[in-house]
Amino acid sequence: MLDLRVLHYFLTVAREESITHAAEALHLSQPTLSRQLRDMEEMLGKELMIRGPRRITLTEEGLFLKKRAEEILSLASHTEEELRSDDTELNGTIRIGSAESDSVRFLMHAAHDIQARYPHLHFHITSGDGQQMMELLDKSLIDMAVVYGHVDMDKYEVLPCPTVDRWGLLLRRDNPLSQKEKITPQDLWDEKLIVSNQVLQDDNQADRLRVWLKKPFADLHISATYNLAYNASLMVREGLGSCIMLEKIIRVPEDDDTLCFRLLDPPLSDRLLIAWKRFQLFPKGTQQFIQLLKQEKDALEPID
Incomplete structure (x- = not known):
């Protein structure tokens, strides 16, 4: 052994x-x-x-x-x-695996709130694409995964984030498309494109993008793929192509003389899902954090 x-x-x-x-x-x-x-x-x-x-x-x-x-x-x-943790005060480490998204602010806000009450409770964040995060979750190397796309509801508890993320195009300002307020599918048919590897590997996300583009990927000029948005922004900056990505992942100041961001039209959006194993026995700190996430999500969503 x-x-x-x-x-x-x-x-x-x-x-x-x-x-x-x-x-x-x-x-x-x-x-x-x-x-x-x-x-x-x-x-x-x-x-x-x-x-x-x-x-x-x-x-x-x-x-x-x-x-x-x-x-x-x-x-x-x-x-x-977990076994050494003191039940009289919440402590330990909550391990989260997350995709890149502005909606992760929701979790960080909740993390700040619970840590203000329990300062010995710590957080460890691992970043990566959805497939990687779900593999870590299956191996119990993280407590929850924050991902886009389909999640098996029979295996996992799922809490959708209350905010929606919109897709757009990161492009150079010297690209003629930068003069447009929004980007249509036809605008991208002859454009050199940089596309998320996760989107291409996830059948549901790939189908949604194909439907929006109104063309199969094989008929497009996909010049590169990416896992991390920052690396994708460097590709765009150096002229490898224009990148389809989520809004606000890369902050582009108005006075940036090289890059700009334009939303897609018709709109294409996604919602982050927070997933954890069904029937998982969590330490009290993680239980409290999940409960807080549910409460804060309910408080942010409008009542019909």
């Missing part, structure tokens, strides 16, 4: 790329550390690292174990934190 302590040793070696440096960081002798790693390799029947004259490199099996070890140790640490 894998020992958590030895997994920690292995990750330290993988990070340092040196048994000598890892031994110093772990306050172990080099022979002791080398023996622990050899014993683990013998137990698994796999060579995990190639010991070169200057640096350690991981084998394919070593890379696989590194990824799994990071997940295992993160989950073990969080479990220990």
Whole structure:
């Protein structure tokens, strides 16, 4: 059986790329550390690292174990934190995996409110696309995922954010389309486009964009894809194309002499979904935070 302590040793070696440096960081002798790693390799029947004259490199099996070890140790640490938490005062860490969106302000506002009451309650935010966040949620490496697109309602509890995000086009000011107030589908048929990789991989989101564009993706000039909006803005700035993205993710000042943002017409919008596992047993801090999110969402939505 894998020992958590030895997994920690292995990750330290993988990070340092040196048994000598890892031994110093772990306050172990080099022979002791080398023996622990050899014993683990013998137990698994796999060579995990190639010991070169200057640096350690991981084998394919070593890379696989590194990824799994990071997940295992993160989950073990969080479990220990939950068990050690003091029920007399809410504390611990609430782990959120989130897509990029201005609507995340809603969660941060609630986080500020609950932390003002319980200062020992902390938050850890991981950013990434929806597929990555749902994978982390399934592995219990985060408590909730904040994503766009379809979420399986049989597996997860879902709370829609109260605000709606609008799609638009980030483009250079020297592009003729910058003279328009809004961008129509026909405007993009001959445009070099930069499109979110998540949108292309999510069937529901891809279908919505295709319907709006009134053309299949194969008939368009998609010059690049992106996961992080900031990198996409650099692509636009350097002339790789114009980027279809959500409003307010990239702040473009009115006096920016290179970039501008124009909304799509007819409007195309999305709503963030906050998802967590059904029947999940959360620490009291996370329970309270979810309850607060529900209360604040109800308070923000108009009563019919």
